[in-house]
Amino acid sequence: MVFVTGATGLVGSHLVQALVQQGRQVRALYRSAIPSYEGADKVEWIKGDILDVIALEEALAGVEQVYHCAAVVSFNPKKIHELYQTNIEGTANIVNACITAGVQKLLHVSSVAALGRINEGVAIDENMHWSPKTNNSEYGKSKYLAEMEVWRGIGEGLKAVIVNPTIILGAGDWNGGSSQIFKTVYEEFPWYTDGITGFVDVVDVVSAMQLLMESEVSAQRYILNAVNMSFKELFVMIAQCFGKRPVHKKVTPFMAGVIWRWEAIKYRLTGISPLLTKETAASAQAKVFFKNGKFLQQFPSFKYTPITTTIYNICNQLKMKHQLI
Incomplete structure (x- = not known):
């Protein structure tokens, strides 16, 4: 029996579909409504969330x-409490429940954001440590801090492994999350920055998560990154x-600073979530490169999908999903 949290999200939904296709018994939590994606009808759904x-x-x-x-x-400063409660307290609850239930192995999906940033x-x-x-x-x-809860569990005897993906690309809900990038481009948003980051x-x-789960690997973390490239590319x-029409107007650091300050003022006046915050403005301008050698050394036969193939597949899936053809 396999249990999946976040089964309605981009990673969780793709994972559940892969597990179901392999004939695995899958159980997952839902808060308000059971999702309707392919394979969801074969899942044992339990109402609740990770704070329950x-x-x-x-x-x-x-x-x-x-x-x-x-x-x-x-990255909304007004949602810090929700951010910390779900990501830290929720992970602590998962770790404790795994230990109590005698779960054989936990795989925790973290983020390269947990590694912090270093000089461009x-x-x-994976040797980078947050500070x-x-x-x-x-x-x-x-x-x-959520990762620290997992390491605590490992110290208490839990077998666990952590993955740190870069920006994850997939045909999810294009009104939110990383999939929103595709909707923004489809609507011909003209602006770009010189920022560079990783994509996968x-x-x-x-696939990497399943390889790690079925392996003997424990007490390790792995960056998952297919390519480092600019947002403009x-x-x-x-x-x-x-x-x-592709992006054609460059956002300078000064312009980004003006925009996020204006968005902050607008948010205080209207309550509408800001399109850009101080944190996202900094990330969009930064040039950050991620190594992926540790995972590839552990699994030498693993091959990342070329970014051109990833984009082609996702665009076609979104075209069908939103009847854009």
């Missing part, structure tokens, strides 16, 4: 493997796939 300790105890009865994909991703031009690997100097977001801090296909993330490739 009693629901977790019930959900983990007889479970051998746990994939913890649930998390809040937000220095590639980040106040390297951190640039409350989200990153919350994911780092959700299909590759799911990514946006242009997506625009070409959709047949839309």
Whole structure:
């Protein structure tokens, strides 16, 4: 029996579908409505969430493997409490429930945000450790502290492994999360920055997670990253796939500073979530490179999907999903 948290999200939904296709018994929590994606009808759904300790105890009865994909991703300063409660307290609850239930192995989906940031031009690997100097977001801090809960569980005898994906690309809800990038480009948003970061296909993330779960690896963390590239390069490739006009107006650091300050004022006046915050403005301008050698050394036969293939597949899936053809 496999238990999946965050089964309605981008990573969780793709993972559940992969597990169901393999004939695995899957159990998952839902808060308000059972999702309707392919394979969801073969899942044993339990109402609750990761802050519900009693629901977790019930959900983990007889479970051998746990994939913890649930998390809040937000850079809105007004959502810090929700961010910390779900990402840290929720992970602590999962770890405790795994120990109590005698779960064989836990896989925790973290983020490269938990590694912090270092001077530009220095590639980040798994030896990077978060610190106040390297951190640039409350989200990153919350994911780092969530990882500390997993390491605590490992210290208490739990077999567990952590993955740190870069920006995950997939045909999820394009009104939110990383999939929103595709909607933004489709609507011919003209602006771009010189920022560089890592990107990885959700299909590759799911495959890597399953390899790690079925292996003897424990007490390790792995960066999952297919390619480091600029936001502009990514946006242009997506625009070409959709047949839309690509980005053509550069956002300077000064302009970004003006925009996030204006968005902060607008949020205080209207309550509408800001399109850009101080943290996201800094991330969009930063040039950050991630290494992926540790995972590839552990699994030498693993191959990341080329970014061109990833974008082509996602664009086609979104075209069908939203009847854009």
